[in-house]
Amino acid sequence: MKRLLGALKVVVVNIAVIVLLLGSIELFFRLRNSGEPPVTHAFWPDFRPYVMFTVKPRPNPVFLNEFTQEHIPSTIATNALGFSDPHEFDYTKPYEKGPNEKVVLFTGASAAWGVGASATDKTIAGRMQYYLDNSQNQFLYTVINMSMGSYLAYQQFLALSLWGESFRPDWVVSMDGYSDADVGCGFSQGVGNPMFFAAAQAYIRAYLAATQHPSFYRGWLENQIIKHSAAYRALTGKDYVPYTLTLDRSSNEGIPVRRAIIPTEAGASRGMLAFYLKGERAMLGLFPQAQYILSTAPSVNDFRGDFADVYDTPVGSDTYRKAAASIQATLDKYLNQYEHQPCGQARIQVSHTFIFVNGAIELERLVDDERKLGRRAQYFNIGTLLPNDRTARMPFFIDSAHLSDNGMDVIGRFYADKILVADGLKN
Numbered sequence: 001m002k003r004l005l006g007a008l009k010v011v012v013v014n015i016a017v018i019v020l021l022l023g024s025i026e027l028f029f030r031l032r033n034s035g036e037p038p039v040t041h042a043f044w045p046d047f048r049p050y051v052m053f054t055v056k057p058r059p060n061p062v063f064l065n066e067f068t069q070e071h072i073p074s075t076i077a078t079n080a081l082g083f084s085d086p087h088e089f090d091y092t093k094p095y096e097k098g099p100n101e102k103v104v105l106f107t108g109a110s111a112a113w114g115v116g117a118s119a120t121d122k123t124i125a126g127r128m129q130y131y132l133d134n135s136q137n138q139f140l141y142t143v144i145n146m147s148m149g150s151y152l153a154y155q156q157f158l159a160l161s162l163w164g165e166s167f168r169p170d171w172v173v174s175m176d177g178y179s180d181a182d183v184g185c186g187f188s189q190g191v192g193n194p195m196f197f198a199a200a201q202a203y204i205r206a207y208l209a210a211t212q213h214p215s216f217y218r219g220w221l222e223n224q225i226i227k228h229s230a231a232y233r234a235l236t237g238k239d240y241v242p243y244t245l246t247l248d249r250s251s252n253e254g255i256p257v258r259r260a261i262i263p264t265e266a267g268a269s270r271g272m273l274a275f276y277l278k279g280e281r282a283m284l285g286l287f288p289q290a291q292y293i294l295s296t297a298p299s300v301n302d303f304r305g306d307f308a309d310v311y312d313t314p315v316g317s318d319t320y321r322k323a324a325a326s327i328q329a330t331l332d333k334y335l336n337q338y339e340h341q342p343c344g345q346a347r348i349q350v351s352h353t354f355i356f357v358n359g360a361i362e363l364e365r366l367v368d369d370e371r372k373l374g375r376r377a378q379y380f381n382i383g384t385l386l387p388n389d390r391t392a393r394m395p396f397f398i399d400s401a402h403l404s405d406n407g408m409d410v411i412g413r414f415y416a417d418k419i420l421v422a423d424g425l426k427n
Contacts, residue, residue, distance in 0.1 A: 053195075074114075105160060114147075150194070156283060178297045184264070185348070186345060189262055191268050206243070223240060267340060277366060292367075298411075386410070
């Protein structure tokens with residue numbers, strides 16, 4: 001009996017030591033991580049129906065100016081859906097519009113959302129609101145920012161359809177083209193697919209389409225046991241989850257979901273361009289009573305480096321049309337050289353230039369056609385508002401695609417002026 005009690009005592013002591021050690025380890029990591037939760041990516045996606053994603057609400061982001069290495073603290077706050085707007089969006093609840101109120105829906109991707117702005121009133125939408133209301137006293141203008149990071153034009157159309165209708169807009173202003181030029185081939189999501197589609201597709205196919213009893217909380221070790229052990233599969237009823245993710249090996253993105261790709265050839269950029277224009281046409285079809293401004297987002301690159309001499313002469317002139325046709329022919333030959341090479345970060349400049357420049361030229365033609373049919377629509381290439389030279393453009397940007405407060409102000413004022421003139425409130 002004594003020997004049994006002695007053995008039992010040893011077992012109890014060893015268990016106590018193990019529990020104490022494990023408890024100490026747990027306590028250490030709890031104390032170590034007791035501060036604020038880890039910061040996720042500024043545009044960490046939150047799954048949504050129809051549009052696929054919005055971003056998780058994250059007040060007070062901090063942006064990095066890549067040219068000055070300055071960190072820009074921002075007081076931008078979002079609504080519950082992650083849009084940088086104080087209004088909460090609802091699928092069905094109508095917005096109570098005042099008798100002298102005009103509503104402007106502003107849409108685009110991350111630059112339009114406000115990445116780089118130090119505050120909500122410093123975004124393009126905020127500056128538009130300021131100049132619209134401080135330049136006249138006849139109407140109250142309300143600018144609703146329905147832009148979202150990484151959105152394609154077709155996602156903008158869906159968002160406007162879902163949440164914009166209840167605002168009964170008088171104006172729709174879009175500033176886009178950059179995401180459509182990057183996502184399909186540069187991030188290799190394929191024609192018509194939004195950002196993060198490859199990652200979402202891989203997980204859905206692996207968990208929901210490949211197993212009858214999907215387990216959403218499974219570690220790598222258990223998954224390997226399931227793969228190699230028939231007994232474990234029989235006893236647990238679990239199926240192996242295959243790894244279906246394809247990653248872009250040329251990408252420097254630190255977040256795996258931004259490296260997940262659908263293998264696509266660069267020649268598919270033509271389809272991506274067509275899909276961009278399809279999204280623009282869809283936006284124009286939403287609100288027949290509204291006036292539209294469709295525009296191409298600017299970049300920090302030398303403007304003539306992208307568009308050559310297209311805008312050296314008046315828009316619509318014979319010289320302008322010939323220059324546009326010439327650069328489109330050059331871009332077509334440029335893409336032909338890479339037609340069958342894989343999309344991805346290694347090929348991003350090829351696809352971006354082809355889609356971005358062609359997108360601007362074709363979007364202007366689309367708007368011209370709509371105007372001939374009686375639509376109240378205008379087109380502008382916003383890149384023309386800024387200096388041509390990259391060095392001179394830098395103060396208006398924080399990186400290649402995102403604007404500083406200065407850049408936001410220039411663009412917001414421009415849109416406001418065009419709206420005021422069209423509404424007969426300014427010469």
